Amino acid sequence: MKKQKNALGSPFKRGFAAVLGNERYQSITVPVFAILLSLLAAAVVLLIMGKNPLTAFASFLQGSGILPKPNYAAKKSMVTDLFSMLNMLTPMIFASLAVAVALKAGLFNIGVSGQMLVSGFAASVLVGYSDLPMGIALPLVLIIGIVGGAAVGALIGWLKHRFNINEVVSSIMLNYIFSYTVSFFINTRFIDPVSRQSRSISSAARLTLTNVELGAIKLDLPLGMLLAIPMAFFVKFLLDKTRVGYEMKVVGLNRRAAEYAGINVGRNIVLSMAISGALAGLAGITFYMGYYNSIQPRVLASLGFDSIAVCLLGNSNPIGILFSSLLITVISKGSNYLSSTANVPQEIAQLITGLILLFSACGTYIRYRVSATKDELRDLKKRAEGIKDEGGDRV
Amino acid sequence: MEDYIVEMRHITKRFPGIVANDDVSISIKKGEIYAILGENGAGKSTLMSMLFGMYEPDEGEIYIRGQKVHISSPSHATKLNIGMVHQHFKLVKNYTITENIILGQEPKRRFLGLLPAVDVKGTDKKIAELSKRYGLEVDPTKRIEEINVSTQQRVEILKMLYREAEILIFDEPTAVLTPQEIEFLLDIIRELRNSGKTIILITHKLEEIKKVADRCAILCRGRLVEVLDVENTSTKTMANLMVGRDVSFTAEKKPAQPGDxxxxxxxxxxxxxxxxxxxxxxxxxxxxxxxxxxxxxxxxxxxxxxxxxxxxxxxxxxxxxxxxxxxxxxxxxxxxxxxxxxxxxxxxxGLVLDFDLAENLALRDYFKAPFCQKGILRREEFDKHAEKLISEFDIRSGQGTSTVVRSMSGGNQQKAIIAREIVQNSxxxxxxxxxxxxxxxxxxxxxxxxxxxxxxxxxxxxxxxxxxxxxxxxxxxxxxxxxxxxxxxxxxxxxxxxxxxxxxxxxxx
CATH class of the missing domain: 3.40.50.300 (P-loop containing nucleotide triphosphate hydrolases)
Structure with a gap:
């Protein structure tokens, strides 16, 4: 199959098709190719800035605790940085899973940030400011997070099913509504006059154990991580092995076939948005009540939007998402360190993160180019063969 | 030799598995209404699509005004003064009629003597005149979404006239119209003929042909059956010619034994x-x-x-x-x-193309035991079921039960659906x-x-x-x-x- 003559297309094109053309491995090769492209683009930016891209990339890894830094402050070490990165990774995994579940049902949940905010705020107010002991507070936080997010998701799904309101529009609008409503309450009721954020929640209600001393080092233990990784496997199981997942996928892939098969399309739209919202809710509580312990008014977490790119980079596959979340979190966490050590302005570090997100979201385009190139090569091949044995028609 | 404006000689066009046109020759005189009659799939649209440059014939030649031509694209056909009104209109909904008509050939003017701009206003007038001349009754400033189907069709006609088409092809123009609108359209067609245009009318409606056409070619299964003078032929004869033939396949079947x-x-x-x-x-x-x-x-x-x-x-x-x-x-x-x-x-x-064969073959049963137990799907049962149907109904696929259905041939896709539905024992x-x-x-x-x-x-x-x-x-x-x-x-x-x-x-x- 792969034997092609030199006359059949440029070597670059043939190499491109040969490396990425195999559909079976495309779920891995295409994201890897996208990442390489993005690193290349980042390297160009760094070179223009007059920095060595390799040192810069190394400082990404140093900043997120994967490579050792030259020196550490007292009681800090590489492990501290690693756990700090994991603390940020936790909500990212949940948020990206939320996007993936909706996407499987053919829906685009761009309202992850809003759902995060609602559940984070509700859990903060109801549990975070109480004096409940940890054993009661933490399960309550989880339940409120899940229910709050699920309710918002279900609302978006219901609006789509009942009034045919595009979920993208309704979730963007709801994002604003939630953002301003929550900041109204924070500003009037829960403001901390010094930080200009909501008051810190009790440490008993916080999903991250802060400043835990392990031997000679201090670190932050993200408890949510214990749930995030199993959750990815659970979502994978739900989508691939259950009746619910099967129905959601049929609805997502071919709505008319779903109706034909007797699947209740409306129920599945509401359900998948509710599940997506619940996952976003988990992202909300691990973000506002784990990674942070307060809410900044009038700001939607950019993590909620980044999660869309992370999900696409992970091919909407829950296990792929574990890896893509790790990569993106390493880069955004490392970008702080990059700006402080390599003397790259914070903006440029952010820009590089942005570039990587941008390239990682274009897997579909890469796939399209691959198949177009393959078609082109096939045509060339056919034409060459046609010239050889003209008239040899075979039906 | 008579003055033929369009001649299609010995046209053959094959598609995979089917011969759409088989050695069809027609000659159309300038200024006549020439109808092409046939059942669904008789090859009418294919024949005219070749005249309009959407396909190229496998064999045969096309002559326009006596010149042999290779019509390679619709825009080439437009240059040869051929226009076509498709069954499904090709209009931009939120553009005005004028904007739709000039799309692709926008008349330019200089805004403030400098910036290039599209001269919509000036064209409005031109189109209003054109519309009046042929009795089309169209207001060029209306948007497509504001006008009804019949008017949209007239916009398509204007589009051809604006591009100075002399040979006008109508593909099933009355399929979407009410009886009154049909009458109006037929009037317009007559009017166009009277002003010297040549009209080709693809249709399977006999009354219309009887009303307007001068001559009529009857196609059946890709072959030209006969060309008739409409005036001297009854609709009944036309209908018989269209469908009356030896049945090409007979299925062996015993007499029915109807029950309850x-x-x-x-x-x-x-x-x-x-x-x-x-x-x-x-x-x-x-x-x-x-x-x-x-x-x-x-x-x-x-x-x-x-x-x-x-x-x-x-x-x-x-x-x-x-x-x-x-x-x-x-x-x-x-x-x-x-x-x-x-x-x-x-x-x-009938299918979810991105699902594999096993998942598609269970589309009707996935929620029943043994496929699903307590909400959990059992892939091995899907595979077992699929393997049974694959061998029983001879469904061919590249990778067996895990073949993505999109990659299968149409015939095998249909086999899969039929297999799935038959085993329901409905x-x-x-x-x-x-x-x-x-x-x-x-x-x-x-x-x-x-x-x-x-x-x-x-x-x-x-x-x-x-x-x-x-x-x-x-x-x-x-x-x-x-x-x-x-x-x-x-x-x-x-x-x-x-x-x-x-x-x-x-x-x-």
């Missing part, structure tokens, strides 16, 4: 999405061991009957399956009550266009299966646009025209010609 009544459809009415009645008061019964076939030209309400019985369309009236009133039941409840359905559109409705099986686009071997195979199902004592509802298929398989034939059931009669009492006449609305009860 399985399906009772009573006063079924269905509205389409625009609120028009597409099925009007249709009633019929199907018995066990009987093939009830509904014939009709596409778009006369047959497909909607199938969807309504399966529960996919809102309807009024009453449907009784085996003594049980299923009128208010959902699709799933009806399927469980005993309805299998092979839908017309296998890729958009009381009623609905087949809509079961052999569309398939090759002869596959068609024969499917016909055998349909008869086998009947012989097992199932009730079969067969809806097809292929008259041959209906004649070959049906025990009872119902004919739909314009949403109404024209006749219901035992198959052996009707000839193909009679069915054809009912289908054309020439004959009614």
């Amino acid at each position: 009544k399985v399906l009772e459809v009573n006063k079924l009415c269905v509205k389409n999405s625009e609120g028009f009645d597409v099925v009007k008061d249709v009633s019929f019964n199907i018995h066990a061991g009987e093939i009830f076939a509904i014939a009709g030209v596409s778009g006369n309400g047959q497909e909607e009957i199938a969807d309504a019985v399966a529960g996919l369309l809102k309807m009024s009236g009453k449907i009784v399956l085996d003594g049980e009133d299923i009128t208010d039941k959902t699709v799933r409840e009806r399927a469980l009550a005993g309805i299998s359905y092979i839908p017309q559109d296998r890729q958009e409705v 009381k009623l099986m609905i087949f809509v266009q079961p052999t569309r686009g398939l090759d002869i071997g596959a068609i024969e195979n499917i016909h055998k299966q349909i008869i086998a199902e009947r012989d097992k004592g199932r009730a079969v509802l067969l809806i097809s646009l292929e008259l041959d298929e209906i004649i070959a398989l049906a025990d009872t034939i119902g004919v739909m025209y314009n949403g109404e059931m024209q006749t219901i009669a035992p198959a052996n009492t009707l000839t193909a010609n009679q069915v054809g006449e009912y289908m054309m609305g020439v004959k009614s009860k």
Whole structure:
């Protein structure tokens, strides 16, 4: 199959098709190719800035605790940085899973940030400011997070099913509504006059154990991580092995076939948005009540939007998402360190993160180019063969 | 030699598995209305698509005004003064009529003597004049979304005239129009001819041809049957020529042995999405061991009957399956009550193309044991089921049960649907266009299966646009025209010609 003559297309094109053309491995090769492209683009930016891209990339890894830094402050070490990165990774995994579940049902949940905010705020107010002991507070936080997010998701799904309101529009609008409503309450009721954020929640209600001393080092233990990784496997199981997942996928892939098969399309739209919202809710509580312990008014977490790119980079596959979340979190966490050590302005570090997100979201385009190139090569091949044995028609 | 403006000589066009045009030669005089008549799939549209440059013929030559030409694209055809009004209009909805007409050939002017701009206002006037000259009654400043279908069609006509077309091709222009609008359109066509244009009219409606056409070419299965002077020919002769021929395939079948009544459809009415009645008061019964076939030209309400019985369309009236009133039941409840359905559109409705074969073969059963236990799917059962159907029905696929259905051939996709629906052991099986686009071997195979199902004592509802298929398989034939059931009669009492006449609305009860 792969034997092609030199006359059949440029070597670059043939190499491109040969490396990425195999559909079976495309779920891995295409994201890897996208990442390489993005690193290349980042390297160009760094070179223009007059920095060595390799040192810069190394400082990404140093900043997120994967490579050792030259020196550490007292009681800090590489492990501290690693756990700090994991603390940020936790909500990212949940948020990206939320996007993936909706996407499987053919829906685009761009309202992850809003759902995060609602559940984070509700859990903060109801549990975070109480004096409940940890054993009661933490399960309550989880339940409120899940229910709050699920309710918002279900609302978006219901609006789509009942009034045919595009979920993208309704979730963007709801994002604003939630953002301003929550900041109204924070500003009037829960403001901390010094930080200009909501008051810190009790440490008993916080999903991250802060400043835990392990031997000679201090670190932050993200408890949510214990749930995030199993959750990815659970979502994978739900989508691939259950009746619910099967129905959601049929609805997502071919709505008319779903109706034909007797699947209740409306129920599945509401359900998948509710599940997506619940996952976003988990992202909300691990973000506002784990990674942070307060809410900044009038700001939607950019993590909620980044999660869309992370999900696409992970091919909407829950296990792929574990890896893509790790990569993106390493880069955004490392970008702080990059700006402080390599003397790259914070903006440029952010820009590089942005570039990587941008390239990682274009897997579909890469796939399209691959198949177009393959078609082109096939045509060339056919034409060459046609010239050889003209008239040899075979039906 | 006469003055022919269009000559198509010995045109042959093949598509995979089918010869769409087989050695067709037609010659069209300047200033005449030339009709091309034929059933669905007779090759009318293909022939004209070649004249309009959408396809190139495999064999044969085209001469325009005596010059041999290779028409490579629609824009090339436009340069040769050929225009075409397609069945589905090609208009931008939120643009005005003028903007649509000039699209692609925008007249430029300089705004403030400097910036290039499109001269819409000036063109408005020009188009209003053009519209007036041919009696088209179009307001060029209206947007497409504000005007009705008939006006949209006139915009398409104006588009051709604006591009100075001399040869105007109309593809099924009356399919979407009401009777009054049809009259108006026919007037316009006459007016165009009187001003020297040459008109080619693709249609399967005989009355229209009788009313306006000068000559008429009849195509059947890709071949040219005859070219007639319309004036001296009756519509009946035309209908016979169109459908009257030896049936190309006969299916071996024993006489039917009808049993109890399985399906009772009573006063079924269905509205389409625009609120028009597409099925009007249709009633019929199907018995066990009987093939009830509904014939009709596409778009006369047959497909909607199938969807309504399966529960996919809102309807009024009453449907009784085996003594049980299923009128208010959902699709799933009806399927469980005993309805299998092979839908017309296998890729958009019958299959999830991105699922693999095993998942598609279980689309009707995935929620039942043993496929699903306590909400958890058991892939090994999916595979087992799929392997059984693959060997039983000879479904060919690259990677067995895990082949993505999108990569399978149309024939094998259809086999998969039929296999899935047959093993439901339903009381009623609905087949809509079961052999569309398939090759002869596959068609024969499917016909055998349909008869086998009947012989097992199932009730079969067969809806097809292929008259041959209906004649070959049906025990009872119902004919739909314009949403109404024209006749219901035992198959052996009707000839193909009679069915054809009912289908054309020439004959009614």
